Amino acid sequence: MTKLAKAEEQLMELIWQQEKVFLKDLIEAHPDPKPAATTVATLLKRMQDKGFVGYELLGNSRRYFPLVNKDDYFSKHIGEMVKDYFGDSALQFASFFTSNANLSTDELEELKKIINQEIKKKKK
Known part of the structure; x- marks a missing residue:
């Protein structure tokens, strides 16, 4: 299992807490200073590539969920x-x-x- 970078780990913690979450909710739950949506989207993509996060499409939005306990x-x-x-x-x-x-x-x-x-x- 690959290790997450610090920013990824912080984001993963929010995903573990909420279990199923949209990008906007991750930004909202993130401590200040809030990251840009593009930053969070990039982190989520990397975390998907590493096998930590999955998503389901709901309309035009992706709802993310943890793949790793x-x-x-x-x-x-x-x-x-x-x-x-x-x-x-x-x-x-x-x-x-x-x-x-x-x-x-x-x-x-x-x-x-x-x-x-x-x-x-x-x-x-």
């Missing part, structure tokens, strides 16, 4: 990052993340609960 996309790229930067060790990545993400005590407690739930699942 958000969790699948980010899982793949996090996996590549773990492989490239942490010697393919999820443990090293988790250690780095918890040490450097500046998590609050409440967030660390919540993370601890998630880890404990995963441990219970694995023991079953």
Whole structure:
């Protein structure tokens, strides 16, 4: 799976949120400064070519929808990052993340609960 450029990823996030969306709605939902319609159309075309976005014609308008699941996309790229930067060790990545993400005590407690739930699942 190809990685999206930053501008494409930002646009893809809006598509994931709305699931089916027209060009004008993407521009409206985009944070300021709003991009030009031609810019968004170009990004959408590139994202189609990469296999991330599809569309259906409704009259003269295209309604875009995601072809790639958000969790699948980010899982793949996090996996590549773990492989490239942490010697393919999820443990090293988790250690780095918890040490450097500046998590609050409440967030660390919540993370601890998630880890404990995963441990219970694995023991079953």
